[in-house]
Amino acid sequence: MALKVVKVVVVAVINTLRKHLVKPLAKQLAKRRIKQTSHFQWGLLAVGVLGFCVPLMAAVLPEDRADILFHSYDGGGLTVNGPSLLARKQVGKSLSVWGKYYVDSLTSATIDVVSSASEYTEERIEQSVGFDFLHDKSTISLGYTNSAENDFVANTYNFGISHSMFGDLTTVSLGFTVGLDDVSSSVDPNLNESAERFKYRLNLSQVITKNMLMSATFETVTDEGFLESPYRRVRFLDPSDASGVGYQSEEYPETRTSHALAVNALYYLPYRAAVKIETRVFTDTWGINAAMYELGYTHPWRKHWIFEVKYRAYTQDQAEFYNDMFNGIDEFIYRARDKELSSLNTTSIGLGASYEFGSKSWRFIDRGSVNLMYDRYQIDYQNFRNETAVGFTPGTEPLYSQTADIVRFFVSVWY
Amino acid sequence: MKHLLLGMAVVLIISGCGIEPWVKPYERANLADPIMSFDRDPSATSYINHVHESRELSRGAESGQGGGCGCN
Incomplete structure (x- = not known):
């Protein structure tokens, strides 16, 4: 109940922001031209001049660091695992370069797959490079990511700028991302589609007291192009078929725009421990409204150990064109039965548990940590029925749910 | 609207020049503790964000970045 009240209030705030701030900004950015006296420029002017007025401490580049991570997801008939390597190194005084290599090895026998096809395996490889350039109190970031699987290639370009002000009490960050996707199909060689994605992000991080930090992020994402799965189907009542059910392909709108607002807080407790609160609300043009909150507690123990515990809850409404069972073929122009849209x-x-090790006397490594994190993840679908259940009239099967075990094991070193 | 924003910017600029940090640098030992980081382990955060984004329809305003699908 409390979550619903929070959701209603914050969605109202988001709608107001969208009406008076985001829509004009998105319109201007979409046209790729910004008028001389636009609000956007006034905002940038204010941020820029503030930076020159206030006596500031210099911002810093991220630490030199490398991580090797093994991840595993097991639930709902899906197993995904693989390694992830991330390394960052400072070059000179102002530049920090980084690279990342990530693999998803996937074996899928999810309810979508077993109800329409057979189990399959595939691999996704993601490679990223980027750098951060520090100049006085500002950091400029550029990044590029390529993600490739047998039927999906995504190229993503990131640009970000952040500026520290008010004696490093406040950091403002702006981010812009362009994503270009190429979609094909392993069963239809003629399918060759594409999609474009644009992300606009504004973040404000604020020191509140000597024991408390807060951060607020607003992000708008727009998609245009082929947004559905080339494999997934919807089901509909079909009296002409002996089973009473017919199937046809999904059809999504070719555009989607979403807005998300997150507010996070960290509080340092008197006995060296930290409490974290994260909240996020979301709305989009497909009619999906969502809210999330997370509570976390971090507790160092003795010299080398850090323990963590967290609880996260998320709820979402379904897309307007989603239905578990349509009343007939071509009932609507747009149709979906992707359970994630329910x-x-x-x-x-x-x-989570982390063990920190190392010494300044080591030659190449300052310190390191060994980390193990485990998450138990439960998904309860409110309008997606278990089609594989037997003994039920189609459309009256029990609602589907799944539980997953998520493991992250990683070693980090600082040098 | 333009005049309002211009006025707000001018007020911010003028007042900003005179702001004194209310948390002094020597009072930030607790804030500098690694446990007071929103994203202490970027690889682990990026991965769990990807897990959530693949199974929940909301997106944006997370701390991690990524591309591709890898979902079903």
Whole structure:
């Protein structure tokens, strides 16, 4: 109940922001030209001049660091695992370069797959490079990511700028991302589609007291192009078929625009421990409204250990064109039965432990840590029925739910 | 609207020049503790964000970035 009240209030705030701030800004950015006296420029002017007025401490580049991570997801007939390598190194005084290599090895026998096809395996490889350039109190970031699987290639370009002000009490960041996707199909060689994605992000991080930090992020994402799965189908009542059910391909709108607002807070407790609160609300043009909150507690123990526990809850409404069972073929122009578009609730409980090691006397490594994190993730779909259940009239099967075990094991070194 | 924004910018600029940090640098030991980071382990955060984004329809305003699908 409390979550619903929070959701209603914050969605109202988002709608107001969207009406008076985001729509004009998005319109200007979409036209790729910004008028001389636009609000956007006034905002940039204010941020820029503030930076020159206030006596500031210099911002810093991220630490030199490398991480090797093994991840595993197991739930709902889906197993995904693989390694991830991330390394960052400062070059000179002002530049920090980084690279990342990430693999998803996937074996899928999810309910979508077993109800229409057979189990399959595939691999996704993601490679990223980027740099951060520090100049006085500002950091400029550029990044590029290529993600490739047998039927989906995504190229993503990131640009960001952040500026520290008010004696490093406040950091403002702006981000812009362009994503270009190429979609094909392993069963239809003629399918060759594409999609474009644009992301606009504004972040404000603020020191509140000597024990408290807050951060607020607003992000708008627009998609245009082929947004549905080339494999997934919807089902509809079909009296002409012996089973009473017919199938046809999904059809999504070719555009989607979403807005998300996140507010996070960190509080340092008197006995060296930290409490974290994260909240996020979301709305989009497909009619999906969502809300998330997360509570976390971090507790160092003795010299080398850090333990973490967290609880996360998420709820979303379904897309306007989603239905578990349509009344007939071509009932609507747009149709979907992707379970992720259904109304759903998720909860997760996470535990983590880190052991820190190392010494300044080591030659190449300053310090390191060994980390293990485990999350128990529960998804309850509110309008997606278990089609594989037997003994039920189509459309009256029990609602589907799944539980997943998520493991992250990683070693980090600082040098 | 333009005049309002211009006025707000001018007020911010003028007042900004005179703002004194209310948390002094020597009072930030707790804030500098690694446990007071929103994203202490970027690889782990990026991965769990990807897990959520693949199974929940909301997106944006997370701390991680990524591309591709890898979902079903």
